Amino acid sequence: MTIPALPAGVSVFERGWLSANNILLRPAPGLCGSEGTTALIDTGYCTHATQTVALVEQALGAQPLDLVLNTHLHSDHCGGNAALQARYPAAQLHIPPGQARFVEAWNPDALSYTPTGQQCPPFKAHALLQPGQDIQLGAHRWHIHAAPGHDPHSVVLFEPQARVLVSADALWHNGFGAARSHGCVNMSPPDARWFYHWTEPHVPSGWSGAYADAQHPGTRVYVHYDEQPLGTRAGPLRIPQH
Numbered sequence: 001m002t003i004p005a006l007p008a009g010v011s012v013f014e015r016g017w018l019s020a021n022n023i024l025l026r027p028a029p030g031l032c033g034s035e036g037t038t039a040l041i042d043t044g045y046c047t048h049a050t051q052t053v054a055l056v057e058q059a060l061g062a063q064p065l066d067l068v069l070n071t072h073l074h075s076d077h078c079g080g081n082a083a084l085q086a087r088y089p090a091a092q093l094h095i096p097p098g099q100a101r102f103v104e105a106w107n108p109d110a111l112s113y114t115p116t117g118q119q120c121p122p123f124k125a126h127a128l129l130q131p132g133q134d135i136q137l138g139a140h141r142w143h144i145h146a147a148p149g150h151d152p153h154s155v156v157l158f159e160p161q162a163r164v165l166v167s168a169d170a171l172w173h174n175g176f177g178a179a180r181s182h183g184c185v186n187m188s189p190p191d192a193r194w195f196y197h198w199t200e201p202h203v204p205s206g207w208s209g210a211y212a213d214a215q216h217p218g219t220r221v222y223v224h225y226d227e228q229p230l231g232t233r234a235g236p237l238r239i240p241q242h
């Protein structure tokens with residue numbers, strides 16, 4: 001399989017655990033001033049912050065960094081924000097709108113850092129990545145899309161000319177982009193919320209998942225279709241007794 005090359009001006013910094021990748025966008029050669037901006041999407045975990053700043057410095061040289069963006073506010077995506085703001089004080093930081101109030105009045109509990117035992121140095125946000133709007137990054141306009149799932153407040157960024165998607169943590173197992181389901185159950189949002197909190201293992205506030213263990217083996221849920229005979233479609237052979 002041929003892996004398509006990234007467009008000119010797009011660099012990806014792969015990082016060690018726990019850092020998310022960082023994507024640096026620069027105007028194409030010959031483009032400058034208001035025709036393009038330098039932007040960094042996601043900044044990794046705080047333990048790599050010094051290295052993150054060095055990578056950006058090395059790539060930009062004398063160019064300033066205009067924008068820093070976070071697809072979502074998990075600590076592995078915004079842990080380098082504070083260090084980059086110290087190095088590039090004129091850079092504007094854009095974040096998704098969902099948790100902006102917790103950044104404004106820094107709340108490490110609501111931002112999931114305290115409950116997950118992770119760290120994130122406080123930073124200041126200047127603007128919001130509003131889904132449905134565009135933003136100039138590097139040489140191109142990128143569409144901002146809401147992508148709740150992995151994180152309810154996450155956004156993804158799409159550049160339609162080169163058809164490049166920065167997907168944050170919105171992954172589809174090992175078949176990227178392929179719709180995948182093992183059988184969906186349609187529920188109204190209030191019902192789904194009740195059900196989510198009723199089943200075990202309980203997911204602590206601010207977390208996006210929890211594994212079962214011996215003490216909390218998880219709630220077994222049978223989904224019964226009125227028209228579905230027992231024993232079909234991997235369903236139980238008899239009505240379970242509780």
Ligand SMILES: [Zn+2]
Pocket residue numbers: 072074077150151169
């Ligand atoms: Zn994440």
